[in-house]
Amino acid sequence: MTTHRALTEGPWWRDAVVYQIYPRSFADGNGDGTGDVTGIISRLDHLADLGVDAIWISPWYPSPLADGGYDVADYRDIDPRFGTLDQADELIAATHERGLRIIIDLVPNHSSDEHVWFQQALAAGPGSPERDRYIFRDGRGDSGEIPPNNWRAMFGGPAWERVVDADGNPEQWYLHMFDIKQPDWNWENPEVVAEFDDVLRFWFDRGVDGFRVDVADSMGKATGLPDVDLDAEGLPSLAKYPGSPMWDQPILESIQRRWRAIADEYAESELGPRVFVSEAYLSPAPRLASYVAPGRLHTTFNFDALLCEWTAASQRNVITNALAAHEEVGAACTWVLGNHDNVRVASRFGKPVTGVPFDAEGAAVPVPGFNKDDTGHLPTDLVVGRRRARAAALLELALPGGAYIYQGEELGLDEVEDLPESVLQDPTWERSGHTIRGRDGCRVPIPWSGDRPPFGFSSEPVTAEPWLPMPDWSAHSVETQEADDSSFLWLYRRALAARRHDPALGDGTLTWNDSGADVLDFSREPGFRCVVNFGDPIDLPEGEVILASGPLADGRLGSDQAVWLRTD
Structure with a gap:
């Protein structure tokens, strides 16, 4: 088993390699077709032997799964489909026993519409303290039939949904920047602020080492909720342009500093410092780096690296500008090639358009007609894509700072672009009127062993098929790649072992x-x-x-x- 540094060593986050686990699709410990906490525990040795420093678990909270768990109904429990709090405690302990740290998701922009506070808000009616925890507004027009502003939802359609009172009469609207079932919290409400303080301490006290902050640039909204600018097509813009009332508002700094202070309370604990990593697609690089200025968050994903085309010039521009911006605030870069929201690396790099160009100032240059979230119609050369993905892995792991690996990247898995429409679950599929298939193709369960589905994903006795159908990945399973020293798996193991022992790698310049x-x-x-x-x-x-x-x-x-x- 790989030897890891002491958990009390810090600041470990500056060069940590973190492995992302999408719990529904990592390992199924009870054979019901859905990944779970006991499945994760059973595969921890794979991650320790891989050589990562930590794991990040996507939401495991009780949820109707309208958005893959990012619609949280209870922030202090585990969804019964994934396990129990006792099993979560067992996982935290087992992770630490292997010298690994554990990061979990925090979803602070919105809750599920099944969260008890939102149900109370619906029942309480307009003007109530319960409604003030969320963003309810009267509509425009003679009878309030027009949404309060022109904002669109990220998953398609308007960002407002009108509610109906107990007598069936339409009344106020609530804001949901993503799906209808994900009402936005009101971060100007002290009760909401205090609630998330308590959620952080609940999990820190259980031994969690940190949080990945979902859509960390979206919690604040501009006073008065003004309309957004129109885009080139004349539609309300979803872009995160400077000054957008939907994104990157000044209130975020006070929230981040408050959370950092809570994390710092644990600095002298047995497990050492607790940390945050921000998910924020923000450009240019200095704008993003402000999130990791002294006293704010610890790290933030550098998504320009994920969005960047496969060319030397664009890659160098992204790296140069990211390093300079982070150095300015004394923070380390955090590199990422893929995750549960994006086309898998091996497929993306095998397409005729591999991403967007970046200029010398680090600004993305739009590619007409290209939508990174809708590339299934583009042909894919997986031989080329996997060759580039191997090279990209060595590039990522050689750069100064930390890095994230999405489950299956170490196996060279490709995007599953031919899932039957009947199994698609991503809300984008419905909200786009069945025109954009969404993110299910990168969330298919990963293969462990054997020559037929479920490829070792589900433990015996198997009582149900995997929640998403698996292609013939027998040639890419962990078992197959273990026996092939030229495989993706062995490339990652060797790279991570070299990185761990080479004083030139990790944090630095x-x-x-x-x-x-x-x-x-x-x-x-x-x-x-x-x-x-x-x-x-x-x-x-x-x-x-x-x-x-x-x-x-x-x-x-x-x-x-x-x-x-x-x-x-």
């Missing part, structure tokens, strides 16, 4: 080397060099090969390959 327009080449001290080739084969620079993403033919680095070199 880099220096760019000039090796041509199609090559990304940087050094890190002491004596480490990473070279990624986006063009035709090139001669290897001088140095001893530590690890390569693929075979090095005749001592040359092939197209879409990466290599780590020892240069001292």
